[in-house]
Amino acid sequence: MQLSDAIKKAKEELKRQRQNAQYEASFLLDSLLTHPDIKEAYTSLRLLEVHHIRNKHNRAVTASDEKNLILAQNKFNKVLKNRGISVDRLNPQYKCKNCFDTGYVAGKQCKCLTELIKDILYGEYLTVNKGRFEKSTEKLLKNRQCYQEAEEYCKAFPKIDKINFLIKGHTGVGKTFLADCIVNALRDRNVNVISVTAYELNKMFFDDFMSEGHKILMDVLINADVLVVDDLGKEPIYKKISLESLYSLLNERQLKEKSTIITTNLEASELLSRYGESILARIANKKTTHILVLTGEDKRLS
Template sequence: MNRQQLIAKAQRIVDTRRNDALAQADALHKALRADAVWAQNERALKQAQVDLVMGRGNADDLKRQINSLTRKQNRLLASKGLTAADLQPKYVCTKCNDSGYVNGAMCCCLQKEIRNLIIADSNVINVNYTFDASTETDKHNLAIYKKARQICDGQGNILLIGGTGCGKTYLLTACANHCAQTDKSTLFVTAYSLNATLLDAHLSDTATCQAVLDSLVDVDVLVIDDLGTENVYKNVTAEYLFSIINERIARGKQTFVSTNLSLAALRQRYDERLFSRLVDANRCFVAQLQGADKRFPRPNA
């Protein structure tokens, strides 16, 4: 989805809320009018209000009449377990009454829907993994968080190395969420699912294969979680990955990768060309997160 499609889709979500609120209020009014006493009182009240506005009749008398009819209406409502507030539409956002705009500016509720759609579009699995929500306290890791965030806001690639449980996926997801929220088109994939996609593409006709590769190259930020857990298919895995990452570097697109493997193991697993693109010192921030198990102090800590 492009930006305009996202805004239109978010607006439809907000519009649906408004329509629901109005329809609910309307249904209540209709149900109340089935009561003849209510209906008669409501008509009299409206008439008195119109007369007052139009200057028909004695204003003080009309005001007294309106007060009396309003009190009767409230008594009728109370007898049904309702209050005057129940007659009003129940908007989800009271800032904009679910219109999406306040004084011509986009309301925060519409902006939130747009952000949610961008994140949904980006395939990110956990939207709660964010920089701000992180509970990381390790100084070394916090320095990596800081640098990673700067890269998200700017340019460059990231390769996160570290053992199971050191928080690679958390940080990678936080990067993806951050980029998606700052309007970069973002795609989050596991190496496993990416590899399956590449194999499918390889087995498809040339046009389909190219379309898949183009979509992986076009996205502003490609996030690949857990590189090294996928099967290495001959003529597929390393070859397509190289082609995608190489093209992305050429176009200045950002790629963030996490892996359980050491640099030596990465080099051994993929060919030298792919390895050199993955850890390219000029463009890539290579960082090793530490401390899978924080219960025990590290030596030198």
């Protein structure tokens, strides 16, 4: 899903929320007005209010008008209270008390709208991945050791020494499957994991680079506990957008000590020439990264 779609969806959701609150309030009022005492108190209050507004407009409000209005309001409150209802309940019960579910406060986007957009985006990345450690049929000893290292990491998370993974190997040796095993094992432990392909990630950078929403998107990606970027190297590179966005994402995550898991079939030298030194230092630093190399035949052909 593109960011613009997520924003649209969030605004629709907020509008629905707002209308629901209004509908519920008016439904409650309608049902209360079936009681004669409430109806009587409500009708006289409304009449006085209309009268008051008109007088105010004509600057002809008297002290007794004010007093009558307050009395009518008190009476209405009282008949409601007799039935155990607070007058506040007749106001729409908006979820957000800052923007009343409009999404904006003084022309600025409200936090609730930003959070909703993030939730929608995040939900999109919760794809169901197939890989599970217990389902692995890996036979090669070297690969099994990689699985073991990854499984131990998941069990220990977040108490880990090296926070990142770089999973390397040729096409078809099971890099994505291993990354999926990590994703599922961590999600079983309620860790917030976002899993995207490098292609999708690059497309997101590109589609929304100039928009205000880019910040929201980066926020979602930066703050996930674990970010998996599958198949780095397959995406087209647009120097300014792809590399700058990728660098800033990886750098922010490193500063926040958030785990990033990358799979690729590129060699270190290819990664270096494609992404440059500063990005390479953030994905292949042995001090912070488990570097796993899967070997063997292309499983998809066997």
